[in-house]
Amino acid sequence: MCDNPYIPDLAVIESIVQETPDTRTFRAVFADEYIRKQFAYEPGQFQQVSVFGVGEATFCLTSTPTRSGFIEFSVKRVGSVTGALHEMPEGAMVGIRAPMGNHFPYEQFKGKDLWFIGGGIGMAPLRSLLNFCLDGRADYGRINILYGARSPEDLCYSAEFSVWQASPDTRLFLTVDKDDPSWTGNVGFVPACLTDLAPSPQNAVAITCGPPIMIKYVLQNLLKLGFADEQIYTTLEMKMKCGIGKCGRCNIGPLYVCADGPIFSCAQLKELPPEH
Ligand SMILES: Cc1cc2nc3c(=O)[nH]c(=O)nc-3n(C[C@H](O)[C@H](O)[C@H](O)COP(=O)(O)OP(=O)(O)OC[C@H]3O[C@@H](n4cnc5c(N)ncnc54)[C@H](O)[C@@H]3O)c2cc1C
Ligand code: FES
Incomplete structure (x- = not known):
């Protein structure tokens, strides 16, 4: 991720797979070679993807770090950002802020x-x-x-x-x-x-x-x-904005789902207030 966590890195949509009538999987490659080589993440982490002029939305990284050089995310079409992503052709550019959150232990x-x-x-x-x-x-x-x-x-x-x-x-x-x-x-x-x-x-x-x-x-x-x-x-899937524990959009009790989660054990969930 860029030094400023609010500034997305540019990535090119390399390929698109139509998984189901309303879901597509996008394979993206960071435009900057240094970022492409250095980028590291863990299974369960997520990202914020921006479509310029439309907005930003949260998607988990569905690719695995054992297969490097690209990242993948699957998008179900439900609203403005997901709709705009579904209109994008291969070769289009998106912004990516990643990786975010904890990961599966x-x-x-x-x-x-x-x-x-x-x-x-x-x-x-x-x-x-x-x-x-x-x-x-x-x-x-x-x-x-x-x-x-x-x-x-x-x-x-x-x-x-x-x-x-x-x-x-x-x-x-x-x-x-x-x-x-x-x-x-x-x-x-x-x-x-x-x-x-x-x-x-x-x-x-x-x-x-x-x-x-x-x-x-x-x-x-x-x-x-x-x-x-x-x-x-x-x-857990809470509506997110900053993705880095700063804006307070995704809290459950004392925890921020974006920074303390999104992965929780059932034992941890039982400790949380009953709002999730
Ligand atoms: C940690 C995390 C991981 C996520 N991973 C994925 C993922 O891998 N793939 C994926 O497709 N989505 C994922 N989501 C959900 C995704 O972030 C939202 O669907 C997306 O933000 C919707 O953006 P939009 O601008 O297209 O919709 P908006 O324009 O913001 O919403 C339009 C309408 O759709 C409704 N809506 C919004 N989200 C959903 C939803 N999830 N289901 C049904 N209706 C909805 C809204 O209530 C509203 O009525 C994840 C969310 C979180 C928090
Ligand atoms: S999305 Fe801002 S604190 Fe979690």
């Missing part, structure tokens, strides 16, 4: 079985950690991915599913809310699917991100399955 995950539980665009931060763990496959136990979306066409990163499944001791479970003639996989909500799969909490960690209603029931079901609060991690 992957050192603590070593030797453990991992359960990635994602819903919709919530797979974006999980993908960063997942590919990080797959790139260091020997460091972790069995890797399980439970990913759901409203319909088959709403599943992001489908081009990578076969690569994930081909990794040693790695299982991918897909589910959709609504049945579809082309779909031969599971139909049902992610929390119910999780209960059916009944993961053992022994030497395991669960990492979840998705719509708030999904997270609520996933957390409940994990606790019922015997997972302790300390074994469950999630990411």
